[in-house]
Amino acid sequence: MKNYQGYLIDLDGTIYLGKEPIPAGKRFVEQLQQAKLPFLFVTNNTTKSPETVAHRLAKEFDIHVTPEKVYTASLATIDYMKDTNKGNKVFVIGESGLIDLILAAGFEWDEQTPDYVVVGLDSEVTYEKFVLATLAIQKGALFIGTNPDKNIPTERGLIPGAGALISLIETSTQTKPVFIGKPEAIIMNKAVSHLGLTKEQVIMVGDNYETDIQAGLKNGIDTLLVLSGFTPKTAVPDLPEAPTYVVDSLDEWVIHP
Template identity: 55%
Template sequence: MTNKKYKGYLIDLDGTIYMGNDRIPAGEAFIHRLQTAGIPYLFLTNNTTKTPRVVQKRLAEKFNIETGLETIYTASLATVDYMNELGLEKTVYIIGEDGLKEAIYEAGYKKERENPAYVVVALDSDLTYEMLALATLAIHRGAKLIGTNPDLNLPSERGLLPGAGSLVTMIEAATRVKATYIGKPEAIIAEKAVEKIGLPKEELLMVGDNYLTDIHTGIDNGIDSLLVTTGFTAPEEVPGLNPAPTHVVASLDEWEV
């Protein structure tokens, strides 16, 4: 298909470049075309459970994509960038997995259970009631509540599981405090991704399979969007999407870079 030539791409991973543990050959070929053409891209993921290094290794070993660490920007990294900007005391209580904890602790933040400056909540498959209690009490004492992403559900082979947004919502209900959300489609991750790739918004295209997160990252933040119907948002939903994505394809093989 013919299209506007974009100078840079912000690209979702799961459902767009691969599907869980399964390959999407058109997604792999799309990245190879960008690499051959020398067009800059940034993988933009709400997944906080994996570090950029783990994401990089997985892309190379399972999906035939060799890419630099600087091309991977996770909600964990965006959370750290946001916390650094706020400049509060570097103490934090985290509900989340290793990818998030590693990013925050490597940035010099110290674990604090009683009186942290921040409570950061992400997906945590080992969640306990005590963890929720500690987070709630810390927020009552004045800690700032950050949700890494607003995804209420996590697609899996078992079906739709509770996502990070569901855990944050529970703590919001217990504290009557609204969280600051970082991940797609929020402005925080979008602005930081634009800054990182170093191109104006009008020269960028946001590519993804999820209308609610990926495509709204574009729509809500003044960036053109390309919906590929290989994942979350089904082809039959497309006619009813309002506002519509800038572009829609059934496969990334259809897209000329």
């Protein structure tokens, strides 16, 4: 087993499961803190700010980290737009965890001729928002999708995710978006950069083969699949490309300082 200098970690299904704590996840984070190893929670969720995520971790799961330890697809989107430097006008379909951060980063709201159209999860999306986004992209705005997740698992079942909303606009504009979140390269490259390490020095830890593990496999980063959430143990033998490591619980993983 390699000694990794930094960890990229998924949240739901890895550290907690919906509203239920995963005790091994809490112990895993505390071991990283004791070993003083850098880590970053990497999440496709754009509805919550890093401050909100950190507050929830503390209040609901007794896991205490600063907001700087949380890297969301919202932050990766902002970093991408700054790097692209196409302009500073933006129209967003999304919730406060996405919109507030983008505006706080210095971008200006423009529904008619934005430089970027950013689409994330929006539980109050309207047809008019889809119209504005479609027309803006037709006029030349860069179409950005925060993450490709088609569904979100909830207590009611699988409900539409950001990817479902993005698909509608992709159909109406005949334009493919630039995707930011896992398993895409943009969020992973930025996350590794935020740790100040190289891809060879870090490992991606998660429960979902399609997002977390593919994020590592597609981007040259070692992976640790933990069977505490989305991907069941029965699926492991038939995975098209094996993760670097597979564990039933994060308690099985040995952290070397």
